[in-house]
Amino acid sequence: MIKRRKFFEAWFKALGLSALALAVGTLVLLFGALLIDGIGRLDWQFLTSFPSRHASQAGILPAVVGSTLVMLVTACVGIPIGVAAAIYLEEYARRTWLTELIEVTVTNLAGVPSIIFGLLALGLFVYMLGLGSSILTAGLTLALLILPVVIVTTREAIRAIPVQIREAAFALGATRWQTVADHVLPYSASGILTGIILALSRAIGETAPIVTVGALTFIAFLPPSPMTDQPPYLSFEWLMSPFTVMPIQMFAWVSRPGEDFAANAAAAGLLLVGMTLAMNGLAIYVRYRMRKRVSW
């Protein structure tokens, strides 16, 4: 009897282990192949050049700049709105059927395929608002995409704060806003930040919605610089500039015939994976650092 149960236990253990090996193995294999193909192309010339007909002279500069600027817009729009919405839902909103509905909708939005967001953006930003196929459009689209993720993770981080802490603040005569600004936000900052970074690292790899709003695949110039030599020294012309982003550049290279372009694609992929991993690593570090300080 016991033997049979032990046998079952060992069997399940083996099953679990092989499932894990399969998952990790695939990942390692994928990353390894990317590394072997791409590492040779990943040099300074590649990082600082524009795309070219000749694979060996092509580079990823516009895509890196494009990705960075799009992420900047996404962060500036998506984070404040997402965090504010989460605070409202958690701290201010009364429980009614309306807030219940909003909650369900937000959670479901996180599961909507990203290309749907692209379609929405094409209709709304590109045509209705006339923003064109610009960095601004792409940034806003991705901001919409990460909004549900930011809201959900922020709410979870806020909910982790014990009610006793809030009551302590209220008992001292604090208003709701003072409680939020002085206690709720600072204590949940690590959780919120982790959610934000993870959301951004997902957004940076998004391709479908960006293609839908009309990103270029071959671009030989950079957006106008945000700094100018005339007052007021700041320019927002770059917002309306055409652009490309890294996953699209990668896709453009993959779809070309020839070994050399495949190497370029692998190198671009390597860079993208590296950036995503770096962002995830940052998220883990931030959480670790801030968790140490806040406890109750």
Add this chain to the structure above:
Amino acid sequence: MALPVDSAYTDSAGRGDWPKPLKAETCELSFYYGTRLVLKRVSVPIAECNITALIGPSGCGKSTFLRCFNRMHDLYPGTRYEGAIVLYPDSRNILDRGVDPIEVRMRLAMVFQKPNPFPKSVYENVAYGLRVRGIRDRRVIDEKVEQALRSAALWEEVKDRLSALGTSLSGGQQQRLCIARALATDPELLLLDEPTSALDPIATASIEELLQDLKRRVTILIVTHNMQQAARISDWTAFMYLGELVEFGPTKRLFTTPAKKQTEDYITGRFG
């Protein structure tokens, strides 16, 4: 409803040992969670610069009663008060529609069952009430913080580590930090909700001693689970059962010659 400002009624035994002067008083205070009646027309006087203890078995509504005083229930939906809580000397009913709960909380202070310091420095914990009130002057805050920490008998232990996290102190120290935080704003009435139930006997003794010291300046209303504690530290005791006030009187009298059979049963340990 008419507020018995100059109280003509006597205690439940009819002996007339009613405290004076009063700092506050509840008049037929009822409280509902949704449709559930949790407090049933409770009238208790709170004597100025005395310690008034609320005793009773768990679930009798004593914490609910205490939390009415700083309108803590307003934070949650579906709660309702009836009756009045009058604060003296201005005879203001703090349950009045026109009274902002924040205004009430500015006058009173509360210490909770479980020590709940903010995960900020010791200094910031004590200073928070002042910051909420818009005080920015560094010297004023410094002075108030030291004063409050001295009043809470914590100054000597933390004066060299005011920038340490409040949560890094021991349990008893944390609770005294919470008392200091409550005292920093010079409250008229200090509410304590079983402040020693999470502490060991030594920390409990130090807090009881502290309360004896504090009552010279502050009126104290304390909920306690522990009858011995009520007998040791309070001047007046109210015994509650199932949301009703069973008996109120001077602590000494209530514990030696209770007027009601129920009170006697409870304090002799026959139930509860």
